[in-house]
Amino acid sequence: MGENKIIELKNIAVSFDGEPVLKNLDLSISDGEFVTLLGPSGCGKTTTLRIIGGFVEPDEGDVFFDGKRVNDLPAHKRTVNTIFQRYALFPHLNVYENVAFGMRVQKKPNDEIKETVARMLKLVNLVGFEKRSVSTLSGGQQQRVAIARALANNPRVLLLDEPLAALDLKLRKDMQTELKNIQKSLGISFIYVTHDQEEALSMSDTVVVMNNGEIQQIGTPQDIYNEPKNAFVADFIGESNILDGVMIQDYLVEFFGRQFSCLDAGFEPNEPVDVVIRPEDIDIVEPVKGTLTGKVTNVTFKGVHYETIVDFKGFKWLIQTTDYYPVGSVIGIVLNPEDIHIMKKSEYSGMFGDYSSYSEEFDELGDPEAGLAEDAGEGEE
Amino acid sequence: MKTLSKIYNGIIFTFLYAPIVVLIVYSFNDSKNRVQWGGFTLDWYRDLFSNELILESLAVTLQIAVLAAIISTVIGTMAAVGIFNMNGRLRRAMESLNNIPMVNPEIVTGISMMLMFVAIYRATGLLQPGFATLLIAHITFCIPYVVLQVMPKLRQMNKHMYEAALDLGCTPFAAFFKVVLPEIMPGVITGALMAFTMSLDDFVISYFNSGSTAQNLSVTIYSMTKKPVTPEVNALSTLMFGSVLILLVIVNARQVRDLKKQKERR
Ligand SMILES: Nc1ncnc2c1ncn2[C@@H]1O[C@H](COP(=O)(O)OP(=O)(O)OP(=O)(O)O)[C@@H](O)[C@H]1O
Ligand SMILES: [Mg+2]
Numbered sequence: 001m002g003e004n005k006i007i008e009l010k011n012i013a014v015s016f017d018g019e020p021v022l023k024n025l026d027l028s029i030s031d032g033e034f035v036t037l038l039g040p041s042g043c044g045k046t047t048t049l050r051i052i053g054g055f056v057e058p059d060e061g062d063v064f065f066d067g068k069r070v071n072d073l074p075a076h077k078r079t080v081n082t083i084f085q086r087y088a089l090f091p092h093l094n095v096y097e098n099v100a101f102g103m104r105v106q107k108k109p110n111d112e113i114k115e116t117v118a119r120m121l122k123l124v125n126l127v128g129f130e131k132r133s134v135s136t137l138s139g140g141q142q143q144r145v146a147i148a149r150a151l152a153n154n155p156r157v158l159l160l161d162e163p164l165a166a167l168d169l170k171l172r173k174d175m176q177t178e179l180k181n182i183q184k185s186l187g188i189s190f191i192y193v194t195h196d197q198e199e200a201l202s203m204s205d206t207v208v209v210m211n212n213g214e215i216q217q218i219g220t221p222q223d224i225y226n227e228p229k230n231a232f233v234a235d236f237i238g239e240s241n242i243l244d245g246v247m248i249q250d251y252l253v254e255f256f257g258r259q260f261s262c263l264d265a266g267f268e269p270n271e272p273v274d275v276v277i278r279p280e281d282i283d284i285v286e287p288v289k290g291t292l293t294g295k296v297t298n299v300t301f302k303g304v305h306y307e308t309i310v311d312f313k314g315f316k317w318l319i320q321t322t323d324y325y326p327v328g329s330v331i332g333i334v335l336n337p338e339d340i341h342i343m344k345k346s347e348y349s350g351m352f353g354d355y356s357s358y359s360e361e362f363d364e365l366g367d368p369e370a371g372l373a374e375d376a377g378e379g380e381e
Numbered sequence: 382m383k384t385l386s387k388i389y390n391g392i393i394f395t396f397l398y399a400p401i402v403v404l405i406v407y408s409f410n411d412s413k414n415r416v417q418w419g420g421f422t423l424d425w426y427r428d429l430f431s432n433e434l435i436l437e438s439l440a441v442t443l444q445i446a447v448l449a450a451i452i453s454t455v456i457g458t459m460a461a462v463g464i465f466n467m468n469g470r471l472r473r474a475m476e477s478l479n480n481i482p483m484v485n486p487e488i489v490t491g492i493s494m495m496l497m498f499v500a501i502y503r504a505t506g507l508l509q510p511g512f513a514t515l516l517i518a519h520i521t522f523c524i525p526y527v528v529l530q531v532m533p534k535l536r537q538m539n540k541h542m543y544e545a546a547l548d549l550g551c552t553p554f555a556a557f558f559k560v561v562l563p564e565i566m567p568g569v570i571t572g573a574l575m576a577f578t579m580s581l582d583d584f585v586i587s588y589f590n591s592g593s594t595a596q597n598l599s600v601t602i603y604s605m606t607k608k609p610v611t612p613e614v615n616a617l618s619t620l621m622f623g624s625v626l627i628l629l630v631i632v633n634a635r636q637v638r639d640l641k642k643q644k645e646r647r
Contacts, residue, residue: 055544075547076556082548088541092563102549105559153549 012061038200039210080157081150096130102153120148235352242353245275264342279320281339290332316355408615425616438601449519450577457527491589510592518590527572534568578628
């Protein structure tokens, strides 16, 4: 991955019909980097991509390609190519002509076009489909044509807007691997939009978590998962138990009326904080050996593990365990310093990470109102 | 029940088409007398094609229809694209505005245009009633039909297709011709056929806007009927009926085929 910034967005703001959609967005993308924009529906991912592609003009802020300001450069002159959310192939052209489209526009010689189309179709595993009409292709095949068509233009950056959203799970997994391989072998940058956190974590060099038109956190998949910046990120990326705590001093945090050592530092003495504990990091032990004891209230079998809801003094935690503990049994848990992650309080504090309203059809975002009310009542104990 | 509805249908179609059948039959009638059947003849058709006045107005009709179809198709297509790209409220307003001329009584359209042309002529000396005014009038009333045919095609188009063309390096102009136009082409062609048919068909608006220098067939026929009607008129009307019928069948067949194609794509 090169160090030079191939694309930079500075202080971008956009609103549609008076509704702010992006606020103060800063983002830079390096040469050869795989960057994923991740966030819930409507958070502004597509809009961000369209600003880079030149289809939306920001109200404020600047877009730079290779250090040059390109705000006024129209889409057709930009050196990026896009895979649109619904492919947008040209139905009146066959596969060959779809892939050749960009090169025909540039008036490339026929030999070169022929050679490139062949190379691209090989890259996306569609050799022999040249003469097929695109409307006779399956979703996965159409997607490959869209990829070949964009890559045939030899872009330095490829923008992909939820390219796999319409495919079934198995095909999606295969295409994820293929896309990643294509990106690596060509050495170009991908800016990839998705709302699937697993996809984001497994494919990216850098994940950009967005919500409500604002970037919540930028980091490697490991950073984002292990060191979420706020309750939103912690909750959106994987499952998290999020508790109210107080940072007594560096490396020492208090919650549930007990003190735990942790690996975090740099907070004010006695600063209120959010404490994140991932459900898979919690070790279950016999009640007498546990630092905390609780009662199992719900168990769901998920294949690789059981999702066990445990009630600790009225606050319910989600614990993922390979051992089965029946409802009603009392268990103890042990928390190691590396299992505890401390976050500064944010606007999202108290909105996520409480499993009191847990049900089998548990919805990722839960009900923030309910979360708030319960927290206020029980966090003080 | 079934036979009843068949009879009912039969009656309706008889009322609708009996006069035309009579017209067609008399166009082959070898007798000047309008009530008597005097045997089969093609004389009236022969006379028709040696009648200078009729041939001249046939030429005018065809020229007007071709030109009006081409020009209104170009303008109507551009208008449809323009309206389609407007947002929300304005777009709906423009769409209803487009529908008004189609439901407006033809006589109102015809007279208002005539008044406008006269006013322009008085003020500037331009646009004396004649070929030009007739053509402009025809273009004007054809445009809404073209817009109406093109609009649904734009709606069906994947809206990212135009952007994809830009993305691949097309100028907005090239993107329209390479990607948007081929997509909406079926609508454009149907629109052009409709415009051609409407123009061939029109009498009322032509009557008010043709002046004395350029008369199309329908106006000529009308003036012929003021004198005692000759069976030539029957022959001419039969031919016009036949051509419009063929055009309408083509337009309908295209629309049916389009519908089928759409279903297949789903
Ligand atoms: N052209 C537009 N006109 C008006 N509002 C728009 C327009 N484009 C986007 N929006 C609004 O901006 C917000 C962000 O939209 P955007 O498409 O960027 O979201 P997204 O993160 O891509 O969501 P999704 O995951 O559903 O695709 C949404 O509330 C959307 O309704
Ligand atoms: Mg989107």
